[in-house]
Each structure stands twice: as structure tokens, then as C-alpha cells.
């Protein structure tokens with residue numbers, strides 16, 4: 001059984017690759033919920049939804065998030081009422097948030113709700129939220145403290161980042177099934193996701209890093225930095241502003257306490273020794289996933305290495 005720690009769009013590409021090679025009983029995904037937001041009274045879980053929409057074939061291929069060919073009538077109507085319209089919520093996507101919020105209000109846990117939404121959309125793979133608690137990430141910036149979605153979407157990552165705050169995390173526990181999955185895994189894969197806003201919140205759940213140390217399974221991380229650039233999103237900008245070099249080596253350093261294997265892109269092979277000096281094994285291959293074939297090849301390559 002492979003366990004994947006996953007953020008949003010980058011992660012869902014590799015998850016899709018694995019899903020073409022492994023059955024539902026062979027893959028468990030632990031999803032980031034640090035980017036969850038409560039907006040208009042609704043609980044929105046972008047990373048969980050990105051994974052569900054990707055695995056169900058519903059995702060918007062142009063953005064990698066949201067539902068393909070969705071309409072935005074509700075958002076337009078909301079805008080005309082003077083409501084917030086900076087967060088693009090499609091009409092069909094809204095149904096997911098309405099239903100999730102309603103089930104949570106009835107007393108179901110996020111784990112239960114995520115399972116039932118996944119099932120309803122035909123997703124057989126096990127997707128667990130990292131925790132059932134609401135633990136939104138806040139970005140401490142030169143413009144003050146911003147919710148992660150305000151920083152990413154409304155402010156387009158322009159503010160300069162000083163630090164991150166994983167709110168309410170001290171009270172959180174790993175969601176049911178998370179500890180067991182990690183301890184029983186044959187391998188744990190950290191997806192090529194942002195280490196601060198996608199994987200960081202998962203690692204900040206109390207007890208989670210200890211589980212990664214404790215498990216007998218090899219823990220692998222796939223680089224989100226290739227050729228000194230982030231594959232997607234603001235990872236490079238965040239590394240710089242938090243005083244790290246924009247290099248795969250920084251990612252390996254961030255994970256070094258529990259990491260066994262770092263998967264470096266073949267374009268960066270010369271960094272191999274630098275990472276091996278951190279007592280981490282290094283494997284090199286193509287990690288850039290543009291086509292479906294790339295996604296499957298990377299997943300197959302990882303399985304063969306394992």
C-alpha cells in the first residue's frame with residue numbers, strides 16, 4: 001500500500017499517474033486541509049476537491065482545480081449584490097461546498113463527508129483529510145496577516161512572506177485512519193507540492209512527523225523544484241522570502257528529519273551529492289508531468305525504484 005501526502009494541483013497529477021497503475025486498496029491519499037476556507041458560510045476544501053475532481057475526471061483541465069465547463073452565474077449574481085467575488089466558485093463546484101457544509105453542520109466529520117462526496121463522484125481511492133479540525137494557514141506578510149486563499153488568490157501572492165502560521169494546529173489530531181495508513185504503508189510519497197502551504201500543514205499536525213520516523217516504510221519526496229524554478233505556483237518566491245536557496249536541496253533539508261529518499265529531476269543531477277550529504281538517498285528521473293504519459297511514467301518509475 002502506497003500512502004501519498006498531497007497538496008493541490010501538482011500532487012493530483014502524480015496521484016492520477018499512480019491511479020492508472022494501482023487499485024483502490026493499494027493507494028491511500030492524505031490530503032492537505034490547511035488551505036481550507038470558510039467563505040459565505042461555506043466550508044471550502046480546495047486541495048481535497050482538486051484530488052476528488054481529478055480522480056473522477058471532472059476537473060477543469062485548464063486550471064487543474066474546479067470543475068470543467070462550470071458556469072459562474074451564482075458568482076455573478078453575488079457580485080451584483082456587492083458580495084465577494086474574488087474567489088472563483090463555479091455553480092457546480094458550489095454544490096460540493098453546500099453539501100459538505102450541510103453534512104458538517106449535521107455533525108459528520110470531515111473524514112466522513114470527504115468519503116461520501118468521493119463515493120458519490122465515483123472515486124474509489126481512499127482520500128483522508130490530514131485532520132478533522134479546521135486549521136487554516138495564515139501568511140504573515142509585509143501587508144499583515146492573510147488567510148492563505150486571500151494571499152494566493154485575492155492578493156496574487158504579491159505580499160512579501162515573513163512566516164506562516166498553521167492556526168489551531170496544536171489542538172488538531174491526525175484524522176482517523178491516518179496513523180494506521182502511515183504505519184502500515186509499504187512506501188510514503190510526499191508529492192511534488194509546495195513544502196510550506198501544501199505539505200507543511202500536514203507535517204504540522206501533532207504526531208505526524210513522528211509517524212513518518214516510526215514507519216518502516218521508506219519515505220520519499222518528489223521535488224517540486226526543477227532547474228531552480230517551481231513546477232507550479234509560488235514555491236520559488238516563498239523559498240526566497242523565507243531565506244532558503246531556490247534549490248531542490250532546500251526541499252530535502254526541510255524534510256531531512258524523516259526522509260529516506262529524495263527524487264531529484266534529471267535536469268538537476270549535479271545536485272545529487274549535496275543532497276546525499278544530508279544522509280538521504282537520491283534517485284534521478286524526469287519529474288515534470290506535462291502529459292498523461294509523463295504522470296504514469298513517473299509513478300511507474302517510483303514503483304520500480306521501490
Ligand code: FO1
Pocket residue numbers: 007008009035044045046047049050065066086087088089093149152153198
Ligand atoms: N485559484 C485561483 O487562482 N483563483 C481562484 O479564484 C480559485 C478558486 C478556487 C475555488 C475552489 C477551489 O477548489 C480551488 C480554487 N482555486 C483558485 C485554487 C486554490 O486556490 C489552490 O489550488 C489551492 O488552495 C492551493 O493548493
